Amino acid sequence: MPTPSTVKLTREEWVDLVTQVVSSIGVNKARFVLVNALGQEKADDLIKVYFESGIHAECVATFEQESVYMACLPALQEEANKIGCFVTESTEECTQVHKKHELVFTYDDSLIVLNITPTESDYWITTRASHGNKMLYFDVHYCEDYNEICVYLHDDKVETLNYLNSIHRQAIKN
Numbered sequence: 001m002p003t004p005s006t007v008k009l010t011r012e013e014w015v016d017l018v019t020q021v022v023s024s025i026g027v028n029k030a031r032f033v034l035v036n037a038l039g040q041e042k043a044d045d046l047i048k049v050y051f052e053s054g055i056h057a058e059c060v061a062t063f064e065q066e067s068v069y070m071a072c073l074p075a076l077q078e079e080a081n082k083i084g085c086f087v088t089e090s091t092e093e094c095t096q097v098h099k100k101h102e103l104v105f106t107y108d109d110s111l112i113v114l115n116i117t118p119t120e121s122d123y124w125i126t127t128r129a130s131h132g133n134k135m136l137y138f139d140v141h142y143c144e145d146y147n148e149i150c151v152y153l154h155d156d157k158v159e160t161l162n163y164l165n166s167i168h169r170q171a172i173k174n
Contacts (some may be wrong), residue, residue, distance in 0.1 A: 046092055051085040105168040118142040126154055147172050
């Protein structure tokens with residue numbers, strides 16, 4: 001089976017793929033499947049797409065090519081409208097190559113797939129994944145000193161994280 005980096009899709013095929021993926025698994029998972037599939041990103045300009053509600057904005061996709069973004073825009077707008085949001089975008093220069101890491105594990109009998117793109121050797125991020133009809137939040141720690149990525153269940157009520165209570169650990173793959 002070809003890897004995502006070897007598949008060449010026409011504009012119409014991208015639109016169909018994005019529409020199918022977003023419809024079947026939702027925007028958050030589709031973001032990971034479609035945007036993070038290549039493993040590394042390097043571009044002069046990145047188009048970051050946000051869903052905004054007026055009081056909150058969340059980045060839901062990043063595109064390297066404007067033509068792909070324009071092809072995906074109708075599906076993104078439709079998904080944003082379903083949750084009472086609108087689509088905005090920003091363009092930023094990207095001069096570094098950052099390796100993407102896929103974390104696959106089970107939690108509470110559900111398969112969880114998280115993708116992170118650390119920008120530093122000691123990197124923390126809070127991310128989320130759908131779990132049935134609710135969202136779970138995870139704190140992810142990427143640490144090159146220990147050559148490890150650790151995942152913790154996020155808890156707003158806890159001020160200090162107990163580092164012994166990770167729910168997933170994996171070595172950093174180069």
